[in-house]
Amino acid sequence: MEHEADCFMLKEEVKNYLACNNIDKDDFNAIIFLQTNGFSL
Numbered sequence: 224m225e226h227e228a229d230c231f232m233l234k235e236e237v238k239n240y241l242a243c244n245n246i247d248k249d250d251f252n253a254i255i256f257l258q259t260n261g262f263s264l
Contacts, residue, residue: 237254
């Protein structure tokens with residue numbers, strides 16, 4: 224369950240990042256992939 228919570232928080236952070244930087248959905252998917260694999264923005 225903890226891991227799921229981490230994933231949810233990650234997605235919320237990315238959503239905020241997208242909103243601030245006006246990033247489209249393809250970029251969103253790339254960012255999710257990178258963050259999921261341990262890369263920072």
